[in-house]
Amino acid sequence: MTTTISAVSQRKFNFSPGPAVLPVPVLEELRDELLCYPGAGCSLLEMSHRDKQFLEILHGAEASLRSLLGVGDDHAVLFLQGGARLQFSMIPANLLRGTGKTAEYLITGSWGKYALAEAIKEGSAKAIYDAKSTQHDRVPVAGDYQASSDAAYLYYCSNETIQGVQFPTEPDCPSGVPLVCDASSDFLCRPVDMSRYGLLYACAQKNAGPAGVTVVIIRRDLLPLGSADLPGYLQYRNHAENDSEWNTPPTFAIYALGKVANWLSRDIGGLAAMRRLNEQKAALLYDVVDAFPGFYQGHAQAACRSLMNVTFRLPSDDLQAAFLSEAKALDLNNLAGHRSVGGIRASIYNAMPIEGAETLSQFMTDFANRHAS
Amino acid sequence: MTTTISAVSQRKFNFSPGPAVLPVPVLEELRDELLCYPGAGCSLLEMSHRDKQFLEILHGAEASLRSLLGVGDDHAVLFLQGGARLQFSMIPANLLRGTGKTAEYLITGSWGKYALAEAIKEGSAKAIYDAKSTQHDRVPVAGDYQASSDAAYLYYCSNETIQGVQFPTEPDCPSGVPLVCDASSDFLCRPVDMSRYGLLYACAQKNAGPAGVTVVIIRRDLLPLGSADLPGYLQYRNHAENDSEWNTPPTFAIYALGKVANWLSRDIGGLAAMRRLNEQKAALLYDVVDAFPGFYQGHAQAACRSLMNVTFRLPSDDLQAAFLSEAKALDLNNLAGHRSVGGIRASIYNAMPIEGAETLSQFMTDFANRHAS
Secondary structure: OOHHHHHHHOOEOOOOOOOOOOOOOHHHHHOOOOOOHHHHHHOOOHOOOOOOOHHHHHHHHHHHHHHHOOOOOOEEEEEEEOOOHHHHHHHHHHHHHOOOOEEEEEEEEHHHHHHHHHHHHOOOEEEEEEEEHHHOOOOOOOOOOOOOOOOEEEEEEEEOOOOOOEOOOOOOOOOOEEEEEOOOOOOOOOOOOOHHEEEEEEEEEOOOOOOOOEEEEEHHHHHHOOOOOOOOOOHHHHHOOOOOOOOOOHHHHHHHHHHHHHHHHHHHOOOHHHHHHHHHHHHHHHHHHHHOOOOOOOOOOOOHHHOOOEEEEEEOOHHHHHHHHHHOOOEHHHHHHHHOOOOOEOOOOOOOOHHHHHHHHHHHHHHHHOOOO | OOOOHHHHHHOOOOOOOOOOOOHHHHHHHHHHOOOOOOOOOHHHHOOOOOOOHHHHHHHHHHHHHHHHHOOOEEEEEEEEOOHHHHHHHHHHHHHHHOOOOOOEEEEOOOHHHHHHHHHHHOOOEEEEEEHHOOOOOOOOOOOOOOOOOOOOOEEEEEEEEOOEEEEEEEEEEEOOOEEEEEEEOOOOOOOHHHHHEEEEEOOOOOOOOOOOOOEEEEEEHHHHOOOOOOHHHHHHHHHHHHHOOOOOOHHHHHHHHHHHHHHHHHOOHHHHHHHHHHHHHHHHHHHHHOOOOOOOEEOOOOOHOOOOOEEEEEHHHHHHHHHHHHHHHHHOOOOEEEOOOOEEEOOOOOOOOOHHHHHHHHHHHHHHHHHHH
């Protein structure tokens, strides 16, 4: 089956912060295989997670992620459910509870704050950096925080989706302290040095697939830490020892994620190429923000502008409403900022085509030319 | 887009215990809408969970379940992640921890046993009935157990997928004690009296949809019980107060589940009609088991034979292997029993067409005629 022109032509540019745009070739494959997975006699939606064909899909998705990110044997790759919210609890339940140590958090936006609130239920946890006095418009630089060399772990969120603030690279972390990262909204957007991480996780629905699966990459030496009295699902080693099949995994979401990873390798050429494309797309929008500095008020400091979520405000609520309404008329959808902060947010994840960023960039220029006084 | 003959003709009868067979009309709808959900400009896989169109899908799925099962306003309907395994912990975490009470479990198979093992981590919990001395071939009848009138709750698994043992109706439960049911593998297979339940839950991948979503129907007066120090995701009221959007729900799995519920109403005619069909399909298989009593050795006692999972053994491992191999050659797939118990298991969930049960029934008769001495 091939793409019908009508279905593709009905598609609009989707700047949703997540669930978010997926690559069209991935969607076409999912559609073509939906009624009957090749050679299986049934849909992937109906296939047992113990089936040899599904195990190939599961192991293939893991191998693709390992290859893209350079994940070695010292880390396990897990496919879990429950999203980042469940990770907010699972991380301290496994790595903090009962250790007598303190977990340290760098707070650069809303998701870091929510994560810390859950950690406090599990043990001693505190923020050693919090940019709230500047409305979370920045990430720390050298000297902005002091991390303890005996902390349970150092936690940060690499890209704050709501604020549009992204760490340009990993924060400094004392040797021996596991670095823990919520990469939900910038997973696979660029290469990372996995050897620096104790644990890196991402819910899929921003940059890696549909909602319903969360990837957790955890250094194997951390697996024994989880106490035996944890709820079974919350214990990482149950999942690691059972190849993510301690219980039935979200099979279709894993299958879609594997296809996205293949698309990144095959069609894009890997994460370094993906970063260059993401930088091009982001520049198209930030350049307009910078060209109309009084009109478009960018939220993030220049050094930590997100490649994924471009956030800015206009001079008035009326102008923001007009901006959203005119954008929608041009098939530029889902540009409203998060309800907690307002403003405009253009989420330009990996699968947003460059044409989407170009169209939005042209519209922003045109809108500013018409409305900037 | 209409069904291509090739894709349908490649489909085989899938007796998998879960993930399991889904209705072909549901799969066709999912396929036809995959690239672009009608009017949305994007795939459902890409649609924000806050989008008005997704909220219609979410609320529609809930309304369909309420209508099919007769769920009133006194129960909340939640769409969660983590499967039955996470419910094994969430139930005692919310309804037992800190109450000073004891939770009582009826153990009629493997899943009840696993559930009790998790409950013991959260508080006082015990089996008041366990059919292990007869290899979990039966459910209790009046007088087989004494339930306490001050228990935290009475827990049972309505259909034990591995053993193929199903409660014909709800077990007796003292008034005032919440009845809690794992209905994962017989959800929506017949009408139930929801007024009898404190909490009923089911992972979707047996009878209600693809893997990745778990339906929890909980009486609202139980929501305040969960202690504030529970991990946020584990607290039912967080989900109830936020319309299952406390965090991003598994949108595609919910959408598919809603379509299965619509199919049950529209194509089948509701749960009473579904039960009649399920009884017909089960009779086709159990009648052959009964016709060759020395050859096919059914596991469950006659009074509690499962409508969903028909379990039996053959006189030797060689005959079982031959049975599976000949069945597969006839496109009767996934008939091996669970690896923990062996034997044969034919899972004939709602979406298994009657032709599948007929074909298997004929094969069983033929096989017995050729091999029974």
